[in-house]
Amino acid sequence: MPVTSDPTSLIEAVTSGDRRALARLISILEDRRQGHDEVLPLAFSAARPAHRIGITGAPGSGKSTLTDALIRVIREAGDPVAVLAVDPTSPFSGGAVLGDRVRMQDHVLDDGVYVRSMASRGHLGGLSAAAPKALLALEAAGFPHVIIETVGVGQDEVEVAAAADTVIVVVTPGWGDGIQAAKAGILEIGDVFVVNKADRAGADDAVAELRTMLSLGPGTDWEIPIVKTVATKGSGAREAWEAVAAHRAHLGLEGMDRARRSRRRAELETALVETLRLRATRMTASGGDVVTAVESGELDPWTAARRLADR
Amino acid sequence: MPVTSDPTSLIEAVTSGDRRALARLISILEDRRQGHDEVLPLAFSAARPAHRIGITGAPGSGKSTLTDALIRVIREAGDPVAVLAVDPTSPFSGGAVLGDRVRMQDHVLDDGVYVRSMASRGHLGGLSAAAPKALLALEAAGFPHVIIETVGVGQDEVEVAAAADTVIVVVTPGWGDGIQAAKAGILEIGDVFVVNKADRAGADDAVAELRTMLSLGPGTDWEIPIVKTVATKGSGAREAWEAVAAHRAHLGLEGMDRARRSRRRAELETALVETLRLRATRMTASGGDVVTAVESGELDPWTAARRLADR
Numbered sequence: 312m313p314v315t316s317d318p319t320s321l322i323e324a325v326t327s328g329d330r331r332a333l334a335r336l337i338s339i340l341e342d343r344r345q346g347h348d349e350v351l352p353l354a355f356s357a358a359r360p361a362h363r364i365g366i367t368g369a370p371g372s373g374k375s376t377l378t379d380a381l382i383r384v385i386r387e388a389g390d391p392v393a394v395l396a397v398d399p400t401s402p403f404s405g406g407a408v409l410g411d412r413v414r415m416q417d418h419v420l421d422d423g424v425y426v427r428s429m430a431s432r433g434h435l436g437g438l439s440a441a442a443p444k445a446l447l448a449l450e451a452a453g454f455p456h457v458i459i460e461t462v463g464v465g466q467d468e469v470e471v472a473a474a475a476d477t478v479i480v481v482v483t484p485g486w487g488d489g490i491q492a493a494k495a496g497i498l499e500i501g502d503v504f505v506v507n508k509a510d511r512a513g514a515d516d517a518v519a520e521l522r523t524m525l526s527l528g529p530g531t532d533w534e535i536p537i538v539k540t541v542a543t544k545g546s547g548a549r550e551a552w553e554a555v556a557a558h559r560a561h562l563g564l565e566g567m568d569r570a571r572r573s574r575r576r577a578e579l580e581t582a583l584v585e586t587l588r589l590r591a592t593r594m595t596a597s598g599g600d601v602v603t604a605v606e607s608g609e610l611d612p613w614t615a616a617r618r619l620a621d622r
Numbered sequence: 623m624p625v626t627s628d629p630t631s632l633i634e635a636v637t638s639g640d641r642r643a644l645a646r647l648i649s650i651l652e653d654r655r656q657g658h659d660e661v662l663p664l665a666f667s668a669a670r671p672a673h674r675i676g677i678t679g680a681p682g683s684g685k686s687t688l689t690d691a692l693i694r695v696i697r698e699a700g701d702p703v704a705v706l707a708v709d710p711t712s713p714f715s716g717g718a719v720l721g722d723r724v725r726m727q728d729h730v731l732d733d734g735v736y737v738r739s740m741a742s743r744g745h746l747g748g749l750s751a752a753a754p755k756a757l758l759a760l761e762a763a764g765f766p767h768v769i770i771e772t773v774g775v776g777q778d779e780v781e782v783a784a785a786a787d788t789v790i791v792v793v794t795p796g797w798g799d800g801i802q803a804a805k806a807g808i809l810e811i812g813d814v815f816v817v818n819k820a821d822r823a824g825a826d827d828a829v830a831e832l833r834t835m836l837s838l839g840p841g842t843d844w845e846i847p848i849v850k851t852v853a854t855k856g857s858g859a860r861e862a863w864e865a866v867a868a869h870r871a872h873l874g875l876e877g878m879d880r881a882r883r884s885r886r887r888a889e890l891e892t893a894l895v896e897t898l899r900l901r902a903t904r905m906t907a908s909g910g911d912v913v914t915a916v917e918s919g920e921l922d923p924w925t926a927a928r929r930l931a932d933r
Binding site for chain 1: 659662663666667680754755882883884886887889890891892893894895896897898899901902903905906912913916917918919922923924925926927928930931
C-alpha cells in the first residue's frame, strides 16, 4: 500500500504506528517538501509530548555507543524509543556522514526502536529550524522517549541537545584539562554526566575532576549524577538510564511544562527566521542588479541587504 | 584624544593605524551599535583585501599555540598580522571563555600584532554574520595577513574558517581513527595540514594516515602539504608558514579574486538573514496574542511565524 499523500491520512497513519508514514512525514518537514505547511499544524495537534533526552560530548567519547546501550535498557523495560541522530555534514560532499549509525541496524527488526539521522547542515534556517520539526513528528508517532544525539560540539548541535528536558554530557578519561572542557561549553548544560570508556586509566580522576568543576557552578536543587559506563559492553547503561529517569522525576510535570513553554517561544523565533530566510532567498534570486554589484565589490553586502529587504 | 564618533573620522583613524579606533569600529559592527549602518559601507570602501588564513581543528590540538608561533614567524619577516579568535561562549554565563588567549599578551606591546576575540554565539544572525564584519574592519586597518582561529569544530566555526583563502587544519598524534576525523567534517576544507605536538608518539603515523585519507579525496592541482610542528617550542612554524605562503602563491591574484566574489555573495545572503532577523525580533516583541497562543500550545510556532511575517 503506498504511503498516502493526503495530510490528514498521513498524520493518522503516523499516530497509528506506521513507520513508513513517519519517515515520509519527517522528510516532508525537514526538506520543506510539498504539503509542509499543511501537515505541520496537524502533526503539532497530534503530538503527545515525549521525554526528550539530549546526548552530547566531544567527538570520540562514544555517544553513539552509549545511545545504543541505552536503547537496549529502554527496550528491556518494554518502552518504545526514538533516536534523532544529528550528524555533521561533510562541507565537501554535502552528505551526512553516517559513521557508526550503521551499528544501530541491530535494532532494524525491532518495531519499538526508530532511528533517524539528520544532517547538521543544509537546512533552511539551520539545524535549529529542522530538528524541532523532526522531534514533533516523533512525538506525533507517540514515542514516550526521544533521544537526541549530536556528534559535534558546535553551537547548533549543543543548542539542539540543550533544548532537551534532560541532557546527558559524555566525557572520557583523559578528556583534556579543565580549560578544554570549559571551552567546549558543554559543562553547564549537563543534567547527567557519563564518564564513558571507564575501563581505561584515569576514569576515577575524570569523575573527581568533573565533580570539582561542577561544584564551582551555580547550586541548584538537582544534584548532578556522574555515572561511569563502558558502553561497548553495556555496563553502567542501566545506572545512566536510572539517572535520566530520576532527573525526569525531579522535573515533574510542572518542570516539563515550563520547559515546553519556553521551547515553543524559541521555536517561534526560529520559525520566523526560517520564514523570512525563504523570502530572503527569493529576494536574492530576483535581485539581479544588486547581487552583481555586491559580487564585483561595488556595493557592500549589508547595504545591499537593506535595499533588497526594503523592496 | 578621545576616539571620534564621526563615521568618516573613525574610518580615517582606523586606516591610519589607530588601534583604539579599530577596536571601536569592530565593537560597533559586531554589536550593531549606533553608527553601524553608516560605518559599514565606509569600512568596505577602505578595506584592502588581506590574505585570510583560517586555522581549525579539534579542541586541544593546539591551535592557539600554533597561531602564536605563526605570529612570531610573520613578525620576524617584518609584516603586521591580525588575529580574529573565535571562542565558544559558555551557554550558561553568556561570556566568551578566553582561555589561553592570555598567552597572546606576549604581543601586547607589539603594534604590528592585533588580536581580537569574538564570542561564537550571541550575535544577531549568528557568528557567520558578525565575523565578516570584523574581518572587514581588520582589512580596513590594512593588515596584509589575517588569521581566523576557531576553537570549536562546530558548523558555524568551521564555516567561518572555511571562508578563508587558506585553511590550516591542525591535528595531533592519536587524534582518533578516521571516522572521527570524517565526522568532524574538517578533512575536506584543509589547504594545509599541521600535525602538532609532533614530539609525541605516533606523529609519523598521523602523517601517514592523513596522507592516505587525503589521497581518497578529489584530486586537484594543489598538493596538500602536511607539516609537523611542536608549536609550544615554535619548531615547524616556519615550514607551516611557508606552506601557507605557497598556497597563496598557488591561488594567485585570480584565485583570490574568484574566492572574494563568491564570499561576497554568501555575505549578502547572511546580511539579508540578519536584516530580516532583526525584523523578526521586533515582530515577536510586538506580536503579543500570537506569542501567547504559541507558548500555551494552542497554535504551532510555524503557522504563527507565517501569520507574524504576513502582518
